[in-house]
Amino acid sequence: MRYTDLELLPAVIVHITDPLQACIQTMQERKSSFLVVYAGTHPIGFITLNKALLCLQNSQYIIPVSEVCDRNLLCVQLNDELDYFINSSAGLAVVYEKEHMIGIISKDNAAKHIYSYLKKLDVIIEASFDSLFVTDGQGQVLRVNEAYARTTGIPLEEIVGRNMRDLVQEGYYDRSATLDVLATGKPVTFTQTLKSGKTLLVTGNPIFNNAGQIVQVLTNGRDITELNRLRQEVEHVMELNLHYQRELQRVQYENSTDYVFESEKIKSLLDVVGRLSQVESSVLILGESGVGKEVIAHALHRLGPRSDKPFIKINCAAIPDNLMESELFGYEGGAFTGAKKEGKRGFFELANHGTLFLDEIGELPYILQAKLLQVLQDGEIIRVGGIQTIPIDVRLITATNRNIWDMIEQKRFRGDLYYRLSVVPIYVPPLRERREDIPPLVQHFVQMFNKKYGFNKEIHPQLIGRLIHYHWPGNIRELKNVIERLIVTSPEEVIETFPDFLFLPQQHSQNTTDLSIYINSDLKTMVQDFEKRILKQYIEVHCTSRKVARALGISQTSAVRKAHKYGLCFK
Template sequence: MKANSINSLTWENIFSCMHNGVVVVDRKGNIVVMNATAKKLLQAENGNWEGKHIQELVPHTKILEVVESGDRSIGQKMILADRQCMVNRTPLYQNGKRIGAISVIQDITEIEQYRSLLTQLEAIIEFSTDGLYVVDQEGITIYVNSAYEEITGFERTELVGRHMRDLMTNGYIDQSVSLLVLEKKKQISIMQKIGGKKDVIVTGNPVFNDQGDVELVVTSVRDITQLNKLRKELEKAKSISEINQNRFSAHVNGSEQMFICNSKKMKNIYEKVKQVAPFPTSVLLTGPSGTGKEVIANFIHHHSQRKQKPFIKVNCGAIPEHLLESELFGYEKGAFTGANKEGKIGLLELADGGTVMLDEVGEMPLSLQVKLLRVLQEKQIQRIGGREPIKLDIRFISATNKDLKQLVSEGKFREDLYYRLHVVEITVPPLSERQEDISPLIDHFFSYFCKLYHVDKTLSKETKKALTSYHWPGNVRELKNLIESMIVSVPSQLIEPHHLPLHIHDQKDGEEALTLKQRVEKFEQRIVKDVIKKHPSLRIAAKELGIDHSTLVKKLKRWGLDPKKANI
C-alpha cells in the first residue's frame, strides 16, 4: 500500500516538498511547474504564473540560453525578492529530445550574511594589535594572526600544524599557556619569553563544547618589551633621584664645567682633556686631594657624546665594603637577608650609556676589583642573586690621590685592573706648582659666591696679595672653601688682610714661625679692628671690648695705627 502511495506521487508533489525553489519551463520558455518556494521567491503565490513566459517573472533569466544550447548553468547568483539566491539550470530531455529546462533556486541570504560576518571577524582578528594564537583540544596550532607574527617574528607557516610541546622543545617559547589551560580547564595568564629574547604576557581562554570539554584554546599575546623598558627607565630615574648623597652622586644633562687655568701645566692638561674627551676610553686622574680631579671628570663627560646620559660618581672610600658590591651591581629580590623586597638596580646599571667616576679607586676592596675588571672586559654585569647578564655601555673615569703602582707592588691593587683603568693618565699638579692659576681662581670663586648669596663685597689688594702668596696645602678645595667662608662670615663690605685666618695672615709677612705671644697679638689686632669698624667712636669700641679707652689708644699706637683716625 505504501509503495502504491509513493508511486502515485506526481513530480509536482515532490517539488512542493523541496526546501529549494524549482521552476520548469518548456521549449518556448513557458512555465510548466513551480513549487511553493519558487512561488514565494518570484512573488507568484496568487496563481497567476501558469502558462506565463518565464521572462514575465524573471526578465533577466538565463534559463532560455540553457534551453537553446543544452549547456548547464551552475552556481549563478541573482537577486529575487530582495533575497540573494544561487541558481542551477539544467536542460530537460524526453526520448533524446530537449523539451525544456529545470531551474533550482537556493536562498543563500543567511549564508552570505554569515560569510560576511566571518570576513569581518577575520579582518578584526587580523588587524588586532594583540597577537592571537589558537590551538585545538590536542594542543596543535590551528590559527595565528598577523599581529602575533609581528610581535614574535615567527611566520604562521612555521607554527600552524605544530604541537605546543614541539615549539617549546625547539626554543620558540619557554612555556605554553595553551597546555596549562587544557590541563586546568580555566583562563590562565603568564609571562612568556619568545625566542629567548622578547617578553610577552599571554592569556589563554578555554572554549568549551556542549559536552563541557575544551574544544579550543584562544590565547591573546601582548608585547610588554617596551613596557618593561619604560619601567626600567622609570626605575633608573627614580634611583638616580635618590642616590645624590655624600658617598656618591649622579646627574643627567649636567651643565658645562668651568675649566679655569692660566698656568702652562694646566693649559697642557686642558688640551689633553679636550683631545681624549670624545673617545670612550678609560681615564685615570691622579694628583693630591683638592686639585680639581672631579672638575676635570665633569669636563670630560660634558665634552663627550655621552653628555646627555647619566654621570654617576662613586666614592669608593666612603661606602662600607659590605655595601659597595650591592651598590655597584644591584641585586634581585630576596638575594640576601635584609635586601629590598623588590630588588635594587645598581649604580653601574643606572649609568648605562653614560659615565662612571670611581673616586678614591685605590680604596676599592680586592674582591670587588675582580668583578670590576670583568665589567671592563666583558661589558656586562650580573646582579647579586641574578642569573641573566646585563649588557652595559659605560665609560670609566677613575681618580686617586694614591700611587696605584705602589699599591700594585704591595699587592693591594690588581695589576690587570690598573692597566685597564690606566689607558690615559692625567696627573693634576698641586696648586702650589701652578701659582698663575691662584689669582683667576680667587676671582672666579669670589664672583661665584657673591652671586650665589646675593652679596656685594670686595677683596682689598693686600688681601688678594696674601692669598696669592699662600702655598695652599689643601689646593683648590681649600681656596674655594676659604673664599666662601669670607663671603658669609666677614661683616664688612671690604675684606682686608686682618680678616684672613691666622695661618694665612701670618705668612703674608714672610714669618715662617711665630711665637704664641705673637700669634695671640695678631689675633687681638683682628678683633680690635673689627670692633672699631663697627663703632668709629673709640670710647664705644673700648666699652664693647671691655677695656679702658686709654688701653685701647696705647694698643693702637703700639701697632702703628693712628688713634685719631677712628674709622681704621
C-alpha cells in the first residue's frame, strides 16, 4: 500500500522559535490536530493540539514550540510504500511529491486506512470462486480463502501458519507453486495433485518490494475436473458444429447448380473437397480435359476460410514461356524492354491472402519450376528485375490432364515440385466412368440453353439413353456443346433424334478393336464381328435404316439386310 492510496491532511507549518500559545491559536483557527515544526526549510518535529494544550496548562511561562514538539517525524515520497512508516517509531509522516510537501498523515490514521483496506481485500478474497493462497517470502502460509478449503477439502487450520516445504514433505501436495516461484522469481502454472486425490490447475505469482525482493507469493487454483467438463462440452459442441457444417455442405452440393451429379463417385469426391477446404494443404487436381477440374478448385476456395479473398485462375498453357515469369511474380519498372515504368504486380501478389489456381501446371516451363518451388518453400517472391523479397500468403491449387509421372521420367517436370504440389491429389473421374451423371447434366444444360435462347425445348428420354452409351472423350465440355447444338438446330419442341447433319464423332479410343480376343479366329469371323459392332453403333445414333444407310454410304436395302443378318433392329 502506498501514500497515494491514503487521504492526506493539509499541513500547518510553524517555525521552531514560535511560542506555543501562538501555535495553539493557529491550530484552532485552521481546525488542525497536527502542527509541523520547521527549522529553516526542513521539518524537525510535530505536535498535536491535545499535547500543546496540556503543556500550556502546566506552564506559567511563554514556551517555544521547539521545547515540546515530538521529534519522531518521517519525511516520505508520495509513491513510497507504507511499510517502513508503520514499522518505524515515527508518529507522523510528512509526504512530499519530489520537493513539494503535499500533506501529512499520522500513524493512527495510516493504520486505520490499512485496516479498512484489508477488510475490503478480505471481502474480495472470500468472494473469489477460485482458491487463493498467500505466503510470505519464506514460504510461510499467511492467508487462505474459503474457496480453497471447499475446492481442496483441506481444513484451513491444517495449513495456515505452516511452511510450504513441510506441507510438501508431508504429502499435502506433490509440488508447490510457491516454492517454484521463490526458486525462479517468475510466475509458474502447472497441474497440482493433492493428497485427497484431486487435481488443481494452479498459477503462482511473485509480489516484490521496492528493492526487488519477493515479499509474498499469491497462488490461485481451480479444480481441473470442472475445466475438463467444460473442455468436453466445448469439444462436443465443436464436433456437432463440424457435423452440421458437413451436412450443410452436402445440402449445398445437392441443391447448387454448380454441382450437378447423381453418382456416388462425385458425391464422395465432393465430400473430400469439403474436408480439404478447411485446411491449407496443397491440392493437385488430376483428370481428363473437360471433367470439371476448375469447378473443384472453385469449391475448395468457396467453402474455405479464404472465401472472401481473391480467387485467381491462371492457365499455364495460355501464357507464352517468355512472359510466364513476369506474369506470375510481377516485375519492377524498367526490368525489360516494354515494361511499365511503375512496374506490375504478378498473379501471386494479386492472389495474396486468397487462392491461386494454376491450371495445366504440366505446361509450366521447366526453368520456372525451380523458382515456383522456392516460392512455395519460403513464402515470398522477388519480382523480375527486383532485389526486395515480398512475403505472400497464398493457398495454391494446381490441375493437369497430363501424366505427371511420365513427364518426371522424361525430365520435363521436377519430382520435388510434384511432391510439393500434390500433398493431396484429387482425381476427377471422366464422364464415361459415371454415366449416371449424364441425365441430370443433360437436363441442366437444356434448362441453361432454353433460358439463354428463349426456347422451351426438351430431350426425349430415348435420346438421353443413347447419350448415356456414348463414350464422351471430351467429357462434360463435349456434352454441353452437343446439347447446345441440339437445342439450337432441332425444329421440334421434344427432340427425339439427331438431325441428319448432327452426329456424334466416332469413338476411336473406345471402339478400337482389341485384337487379342481374335487370337484363335479367322479373318472372316473378325470382319463380321467388327461389321456388327459398327452397324450397332450407327443404329443407336441414327435410329432409322435410311439414316444409317446414308451415314455409312450404303443402300438402304444393304443396311436392312446386314441388320437382319446380325439380329439388329432399327428403332
